[in-house]
Amino acid sequence: MKQFLLWCYALLFSAFIFAQKQTVFEQDSLQTVLPEIEQYYKVNFSYTDAIIKAKKVSIILDDLVDLESLLLTLSSQTNLKFELINKTNIVISSFNKADLISICGQLLSKNKVVANAVIKVNSRYYTSDETGSFKINNIPFNSIIEISSFGIKNNILKATDCTYPNCITINLTEKKELLDQVVISEYLTSGVTKNVKQTTIHTKKLNLLPGLIEPDILESIHLVPGVSNLNETVNSIHVRGGNSDQNLVLWNNIKTYNNSHLFGAISAFNPYVTDKVNFINKGTSAKYGERVSSIIDITTNYKPVTKISGGAGFNLLHGDAFLDIPLIKDKLSVLVSGRRSYADIYKTFAFKNYASQVFQNTKVFDNTLEFSQSKNIFWFYDYTVNAAYKATDKDLVKFNHIYNKDFLNFSAFSPNANNLYTDILKTQNEGYNLEWEKEWNKELSHQVDGYFSEYSLDYKFSNESNLGTSTNTKTNQIKDFGVNLNFKYDVAEHKQLNFGYQFSNKNFKHSFNYITPTQSMVLDAANDNTNANSIYSEYQVNKPKDYLYTIGLRANKYSSSKKLYIEPRAVLQKFVIPEFSINTSIEYKSQYVNQVQESVISNLSLENQVWALSNETNLPVLTSYQYTIGANYSENKWVVDFEAYFKKTNNINTLDFDFNNQAIYTYHIGSSSIQGVDLFIKKQLKSYNTWLSYSFNSAKYRFEELNNGNPFPSNVNIDHTIKWSHFYKWKKVDLSLGWLWHNGKPYTKINTTTNTDGSLSHSYDNLNTENLHVYHRLDFSAVYNFRPHKNKKIKYRLGFSVLNLYNRKNIINKDIRFSNNTSNELNISDIRGTEISPNMVLRVFW
Missing domain, CATH: 2.40.170.20 (TonB-dependent receptor, beta-barrel domain)
Structure with a gap:
């Protein structure tokens, strides 16, 4: 009886498999594939021959694959825009600067996932999840992606290299430079990290802090434990009982002596052109001198860019x-x-x-x-x-x-x-x-x-x-x-x-x-x-x-x-x-x-x-x-x-x-x-x-x-x-x-x-x-x-x-x-x- 039921199950499963229509294309020209798609999904494509010339795709025509998913796959493999005008008409064209796409991928380094990596797209920041994966929607077609992480060399690629659903694996290279281990990745809030030596404020990724509607470099430091502000001014930074003049304040290695406006109402450093601030109140690196209390090292970390x-x-x-x-x-x-x-x-x-x-x-x-x-x-x-x-x-x-x-x-x-x-x-x-x-x-x-x-x-x-x-x-x-x-x-x-x-x-x-x-x-x-x-x-x-x-x-x-x-x-x-x-x-x-x-x-x-x-x-x-x-x-x-x-x-x-x-x-x-x-x-x-x-x-x-x-x-x-x-x-x-x-x-x-x-x-x-x-x-x-x-x-x-x-x-x-x-x-x-x-x-x- 068990053998009989097993054979019946096998016959039913085989019938289900063979009942599905399935056509496989492997690196075939888009010009050859499009007529097959038209017949399979009962649709019409409008395009010029010059646009699709030399484009090759690898797809499967299957009842389990809906038309919208197929068009996304075609777009990611050809870097062309497939726009569904109505239920049966599709226009193929080149992307322009105003067009938005989605990107995705997984970050690996030496076959290990890279979680919590920072992914910069134009002027916005995202992070990879615990599996090293990311998916970002609605970004400009011609965006440049910059990936950075602790102990990893920065990686730059084009958005068209990883358009959704073509989620590629991005292999990152380890950076030999020794960085201090991050003990707390979100210390006071997102954008603030702490390790055994210093607290780092990444101003462009900084989340909202109490009383601040805009990032303020010196005011943010007041929230760090052990820092007192006795007269409610941003430059009144008393670190572990020290005086304010015992803090060395550097802006791109320039020693500064006037650090506030309106006699202490706001700091004199524009946060929107600052990359990060290292605040050091113990275990100071031998690189720093001249002050006995703390170091406030403000850096722009500016590099050549590709877009305005x-x-x-x-x-x-x-x-x-x-x-x-x-x-x-x-x-x-x-x-x-x-x-x-x-x-x-x-x-x-x-x-x-x-x-x-x-x-x-x-x-x-x-x-x-x-x-x-x-x-x-x-x-x-x-x-x-x-x-x-x-x-x-x-x-x-x-x-x-x-x-x-x-x-x-x-x-x-x-x-x-x-x-x-x-x-x-x-x-x-x-x-x-x-x-x-x-x-x-x-x-x-x-x-x-x-x-x-x-x-x-x-x-x-x-x-x-x-x-x-x-x-x-x-x-x-x-x-x-x-x-x-x-x-x-x-x-x-x-x-x-x-x-x-x-x-x-x-x-x-x-x-x-x-x-x-x-x-x-x-x-x-x-x-x-x-x-x-x-x-x-x-x-x-x-x-x-x-x-x-x-x-x-x-x-x-x-x-x-x-x-x-x-x-x-x-x-x-x-x-x-x-x-x-x-x-x-x-x-x-x-x-x-x-x-x-x-x-x-x-x-x-x-x-x-x-x-x-x-x-x-x-x-x-x-x-x-x-x-x-x-x-x-x-x-x-x-x-x-x-x-x-x-x-x-x-x-x-x-x-x-x-x-x-x-x-x-x-x-x-x-x-x-x-x-x-x-x-x-x-x-x-x-x-x-x-x-x-x-x-x-x-x-x-x-x-x-x-x-x-x-x-x-x-x-x-x-x-x-x-x-x-x-x-x-x-x-x-x-x-x-x-x-x-x-x-x-x-x-x-x-x-x-x-x-x-x-x-x-x-x-x-x-x-x-x-x-x-x-x-x-x-x-x-x-x-x-x-x-x-x-x-x-x-x-x-x-x-x-x-x-x-x-x-x-x-x-x-x-x-x-x-x-x-x-x-x-x-x-x-x-x-x-x-x-x-x-x-x-x-x-x-x-």
């Missing part, structure tokens, strides 16, 4: 545009960008909110002065130029230029005293860099560049009255130029040696002057010059998912110091299991560039610090060492990252004013000891992810002449910080919400007593024993991406954000000033944080 692309937009503070132009296809390209505020033309409510926070307790917003007429002019702008020339397949020459400027002019007339007050403040920073990259062979490559950076700050306050004009001026100027020679040698698989030489020359000037009709005084001035020569070497072994260690050494000789500074660096990471790793690092660094509090109290007090070079008298070279230990666990869309650290910095400076005589001040030299913990927890779901971080930081100062030589909390000490963020994607809408909480900044309480003659005397309690009120605020942002036109290459973005959503009245500092009368009064007022501040943006990309 660009974008433009505006928000309630400024407008901007950028354009990428190929001058010689695949050989020479230029990328230009520009931004400008329009507050001098029209002041939006967003600008007024920022201005009221920035200019509070200055004459610009001083309600105690009675002005019959006042005028406030403010504007800023910046522009960049990037050029790349591919001389040969192994030689790339780059030119980078950046310029930014801020201008403020406030004038007011007081009828009671018949006085005209004028405040004029100008700051600008410009830089140039010329770079040559060469790959000598598979093992050896170099990067050589020269840079020039110039910074200037000019402030003038004048008081015109019947008695004449009195003027206070302040200037701070920097000229910095240097060369870098960096070499990279692949010793063997998983082993690499980096070494190089660096030279820089810095000239720093500052002066404070007071001029009246009867006298002219120089209150303080300096003109210093320092040469720095450095050599470094670094050896790294990196075995993915096993272990990594880096050992480096850097030697610095500064002309302003007789000492040779030897700086060892080391990093070790070990994977206990694929999902869990432990790490440790140690570093020693020196710094001969500082921002010091000015010795003359200015009237505007917006920029009350000046850049100065170290010397062997009152401003010695800073030295610092840091130890860290950490662990990371990542599985099932959960991420837990933990780090503990200890940092000691010597030769820090502080300015001590005598509150009973404003002409008396003293610089003190001391040290800081900082210990802390950073904890980061993240959970990622399909359309929603959330992360929570907690930071503990105990930063203590010690100066022999202050506080009886006992340690006291530093000016930037924040013991406890909590950051909690959310991201949700719904169709074409991105939503982000973030809450920040930390205890108040420390300050010193001042006691005032009245003398018998009616004058006042001032003294202070133990240093920094009081704290401001707890700080917290909630930020929200939303972005909608859409393409209303048939031309899918053009994309629009509409965004809306609110800072301090529930309008918390935060106090972020205390402002202390001497009165202008003889009673020696002190005016102490609160500096308040940002009130509820909405902003909007509209952008277009092409």
